[in-house]
Amino acid sequence: MRAVVTRVTRASVTIGGRVNGEIGRGFLVLLGVGPADKEETARRLAEKICNLRVFEDENGKMNLSLEQVGGSLLVVSQFTLYADTSSRRPGFTRAAKPDQAIPLYEDFMARCRERGFAVEHGEFGADMQVESVNDGPVTILFDTERP
Numbered sequence: 001m002r003a004v005v006t007r008v009t010r011a012s013v014t015i016g017g018r019v020n021g022e023i024g025r026g027f028l029v030l031l032g033v034g035p036a037d038k039e040e041t042a043r044r045l046a047e048k049i050c051n052l053r054v055f056e057d058e059n060g061k062m063n064l065s066l067e068q069v070g071g072s073l074l075v076v077s078q079f080t081l082y083a084d085t086s087s088r089r090p091g092f093t094r095a096a097k098p099d100q101a102i103p104l105y106e107d108f109m110a111r112c113r114e115r116g117f118a119v120e121h122g123e124f125g126a127d128m129q130v131e132s133v134n135d136g137p138v139t140i141l142f143d144t145e146r147p
Contacts, residue, residue, distance in 0.1 A: 001037050001045050001104070002081040003142040004030040007054055011074045011132035013122040020128070021120030026071030027052075028132045031108060032081030033101035034094065034145065041144050042104050046111035049073075054138050062138070066117065073112055076122040076130055077105050098125065 005027050012022040029049060055064040055071070066073070082095035095101065102124050109119045122128045 001034060001041050001108070001142070001144045002032040003045060003049065004078070004081065005049055005052065005140045005142065006030075006132060007135045007138035008074075009133045009135045011130070013074060013076055013120070014129045014131070015123055015126045020122060021074050023072040023074045023118070023120050025069060025135075026066060027073050028130070029073055029075045030078040030081065030130075031075055031105060032078045033096040033104045034082055035096045035100065037096060037100070037104055037144070039104070039107055042108040043111055045142060045144055046108050046115070048142065050112055050115045050117060052140070054140070067115075072118040072120065073109075074120045074122075074132075075105070075109050075112070076128060077101070077124045 008026060008028050010024050011028040013020050027049065051065055053065050054062045055069045057063040079092055079095040079101065083090035083092055084094055105124055109121055112119045
């Protein structure tokens with residue numbers, strides 16, 4: 001799995017002119033699923049992201065977790081994170097097919113909810129408009145294929 005996690009003061013996803021998901025302080029997570037990913041991959045990634053300490057404490061140090069600041073997550077499926085960019089026109093055959101990706105996308109969100117977080121989301125495969133106000137900015141890339 002690959003995830004681009006951005007610390008935000010607010011974020012939303014709109015589908016067909018209607019807001020589908022919206023959060024205040026928290027993480028915007030653009031999530032891509034690869035063909036080698038399993039439920040264990042989703043579990044480990046959810047744990048890492050939910051425990052990520054990138055919110056500032058009283059001393060201005062990035063030391064607080066999402067839970068400590070009462071944050072939420074907005075998760076948006078993003079198969080383009082697996083783009084093959086060896087040519088000018090990216091290919092996307094390195095991303096998992098929907099029959100594998102959708103259950104793992106949903107499993108990732110369920111695991112975040114199990115940890116007590118409010119999780120908003122987009123719609124897998126939909127044409128979405130994502131808006132966010134990056135805080136910091138702090139943006140972190142996760143790739144479960146790399147240590």
